[in-house]
Amino acid sequence: MSRLTVDGEPLEFRPGQTVGAALMAAGILSWRRTTHRGAPRGLFCGIGVCFDCLVTVDDVPNQRACLTPAREGMRIRTQEGTGHDQL
Amino acid sequence: MTQAVVVGAGIVGAACAYYLSAAGIDVTVVDRGQIGAGTTSRGEGNILVSDKGPGPELELMRLSRTLWLDLAGDVGAAAIELERKGGLVVATSPAALGPLHEFAAAQAAAGVRTVEISRPTDFEPHVDPGLPGGVLYPEDMQVQPVLAAAHLLASARQRGARVMQRTAVHGVRTDSGGAVTGIDTSSGPLRADVIVNAAGTWGGEVGEAMGAGIPVLPRKGYVLVTEPLPTVVRRKVYSADYVANVSSSDAGLETSCVVEGTRGGTVLIGASRQRVGYDTTIDAEVVSTLARQAVTLFPMLKAVNLMRVYCGFRPYCPDHLPVIGPDRRVPGVYHACGHEGAGVGLAPATGYAVTRQILGQPVGAPMSSFSPDRFVGGAAA
Numbered sequence: 001m002s003r004l005t006v007d008g009e010p011l012e013f014r015p016g017q018t019v020g021a022a023l024m025a026a027g028i029l030s031w032r033r034t035t036h037r038g039a040p041r042g043l044f045c046g047i048g049v050c051f052d053c054l055v056t057v058d059d060v061p062n063q064r065a066c067l068t069p070a071r072e073g074m075r076i077r078t079q080e081g082t083g084h085d086q087l
Numbered sequence: 088m089t090q091a092v093v094v095g096a097g098i099v100g101a102a103c104a105y106y107l108s109a110a111g112i113d114v115t116v117v118d119r120g121q122i123g124a125g126t127t128s129r130g131e132g133n134i135l136v137s138d139k140g141p142g143p144e145l146e147l148m149r150l151s152r153t154l155w156l157d158l159a160g161d162v163g164a165a166a167i168e169l170e171r172k173g174g175l176v177v178a179t180s181p182a183a184l185g186p187l188h189e190f191a192a193a194q195a196a197a198g199v200r201t202v203e204i205s206r207p208t209d210f211e212p213h214v215d216p217g218l219p220g221g222v223l224y225p226e227d228m229q230v231q232p233v234l235a236a237a238h239l240l241a242s243a244r245q246r247g248a249r250v251m252q253r254t255a256v257h258g259v260r261t262d263s264g265g266a267v268t269g270i271d272t273s274s275g276p277l278r279a280d281v282i283v284n285a286a287g288t289w290g291g292e293v294g295e296a297m298g299a300g301i302p303v304l305p306r307k308g309y310v311l312v313t314e315p316l317p318t319v320v321r322r323k324v325y326s327a328d329y330v331a332n333v334s335s336s337d338a339g340l341e342t343s344c345v346v347e348g349t350r351g352g353t354v355l356i357g358a359s360r361q362r363v364g365y366d367t368t369i370d371a372e373v374v375s376t377l378a379r380q381a382v383t384l385f386p387m388l389k390a391v392n393l394m395r396v397y398c399g400f401r402p403y404c405p406d407h408l409p410v411i412g413p414d415r416r417v418p419g420v421y422h423a424c425g426h427e428g429a430g431v432g433l434a435p436a437t438g439y440a441v442t443r444q445i446l447g448q449p450v451g452a453p454m455s456s457f458s459p460d461r462f463v464g465g466a467a468a
Contacts, residue, residue: 035315035352051394062314062392082315082352087213087387 004074006031013070020046020053020065023076031055031065035081056083088113091281091445092270094256094293096120097127098232098431099423100285101239102438104248105158107283110442114248115279117272119255122240123233126287126430129399131310131323131347131355132232134432137174137224138329140190141197143456144408148429149198150452151436152226158235158435162242167235168350174227174323177207177384179344181219187327191222200225213319213387227323229347232431256286259297259417267419270297281445283421285437288402290410290424299414301462303425305400307361309369311377314392315352319385323347326384329358340373344380346388353394356381358428360401369396403427404462411437411457412444421445422459 001012004022013022020043023031030040032054044052046066053065058075061083089112093100096118107114118124134155139145159169176191178184191201202223207214210223240250251274259282260269269278284301286293291303329343345357359373374396382389402425404410409429410422421444423437440450 060390082317084314084316084319084391087317087319 002070002072004070004072004076006076007078011076017070018066019055019057019063019068019070019074019076022070023065031076032079033081038080054083055079089280089445090278091115091283092117092277092279093283093285094118094270095125095285095287095290095424096122096236096240096250096252097125097285097287098123098236098239098434099287099426099437100283101236101243102434103283103285103423103441104243104250104438105239106438106442107445108243108246108248110446112281112442112445114243115277116240116243116248116250117254117256117270117274117277118250118252119273121252122250123236125289126399126401127232127236129308129310129397130232130401130428130431131345131357132168132230132431133323133428134228134230135174135224135323135429136194136199136226137176137222139194139429141193143453144429144433145194145197145199146452147436147440147457148432150439151433152228154435154439155228155230155432158239162238167238168229168231169235170229170350172227172229172322172347174224174325175207175210175221176224176325176327176329177214177218177221179218179326179328179383183327184220187222190327211321211324213385214324215384215386223322229323230431231350235431256293256296259420261417265418267417279419281419281421283423283441285423287424287426287430288400290402290422294414294420294422297417297420299417299420299422299459301410301414301422301425301459302405303402303410304362304404305365306403306427307359307363307366307398308357308401308428309359309373309377309396309398311356311374311381311393312395312397313354313356313388314394316348316354316391317352318348319387320346320348320354324384325358326380342373342376342380344377344384346381346384354388354391365400367398369398401427402430406461409433409437409457410459410462411440412454412459414459414463416463
């Protein structure tokens with residue numbers, strides 16, 4: 001097993017898994033909240049089309065968890081709203 | 088009771104229906120597609136005085152701006168996302184500053200509010216701090232054009248107007264004197280004393296079908312849409328070369344940089360002009376050119392994803408002025424199209440002016456430059 005972190009907490013994954021798959025396998029269903037209503041979001045289409053599963057990967061916001069391959073040491077951050085709060 | 092058929096359910100047709108129905112005229116709006124599905128949905132919702140030099144188009148826009156505020160009071164500013172955000176035109180080089188100030192001074196003499204500024208970052212914190220200066224235009228506004236078209240048509244319907252979607256125009260019916268008595272459509276014939284050609288980019292074809300052709304042609308424009316952001320672009324911000332670009336008659340690709348935020352959080356990036364007919368292909372080169380220019384103006388956009396790109400067709404005439412008024416070849420036909428990139432801004436004044444012309448009343452703005460007569464050869468019929 002390899003390991004990445006989610007909001008600083010370690011999470012194990014199998015090589016070849018996407019970030020979305022690793023999160024789901026660990027029982028995490030939501031990793032983003034919408035901009036206006038704060039509603040929870042996670043995998044919806046799972047194939048890169050719907051942009052619902054956005055997550056911050058190594059400080060880059062709005063990455064699609066379902067298409068991003070998990071890598072050793074990756075820093076995943078759950079996201080509030082646009083993910084661009086630093087602007 | 089006068090019966091009017093408005094061809095086109097875009098923002099201009101909707102404004103025509105709004106003012107015609109308010110004047111007690113019986114109105115039917117026909118569109119071969121759906122409400123606001125043409126150029127109305129492919130722009131940025133500009134209501135700009137900033138890009139117009141002194142002349143009849145600026146006068147019409149000043150009238151239209153006042154009418155937009157009235158409309159917002161009627162249907163609700165929030166419902167149509169009308170924002171009095173103001174515009175900021177920046178010089179991208181010290182050499183561009185002189186001509187920009189000169190242009191602004193002429194506008195100010197014509198009654199436009201202008202404020203010269205030397206530090207754009209005082210007004211738009213995320214703009215490139217190296218920009219040498221600019222001009223603020225507090226009167227510039229923005230609206231969501233499709234929402235606006237829908238609300239104006241809803242108001243017209245409350246006054247008895249009908250809207251027929253998926254209805255194409257085939258031709259006019261006239262009496263022995265050549266005057267309009269009706270219009271043939273794919274949904275059957277409609278009685279009409281007056282027909283308003285508000286078909287936008289397709290106004291040339293619609294005019295032709297009625298024996299009243301006018302030279303309206305498509306000019307392709309791209310708009311880039313970023314992912315939603317916090318409020319980082321407050322006004323409509325563009326580089327001074329946009330003005331020269333709009334009035335240019337060059338057939339090739341021209342780009343200038345126009346950046347603005349929306350209520351939804353996305354940032355819209357324009358503007359390109361290209362004469363390639365009705366080709367809707369998205370060219371990656373154009374997209375990257377526009378993106379590069381936007382990053383020059385707002386460096387923070389470098390770290391922001393584009394979500395989508397759309398393009399549309401701005402209806403332009405050879406002299407870059409709209410066609411508004413009666414067509415003397417077919418009495419009863421009025422044109423209200425060819426507004427190029429200013430159709431949203433000029434829509435209320437166009438609908439108002441056409442209504443006044445139909446009623447035989449003065450418009451209150453000089454209209455002769457917009458008359459279809461300029462394209463009709465020979466002596467008056």
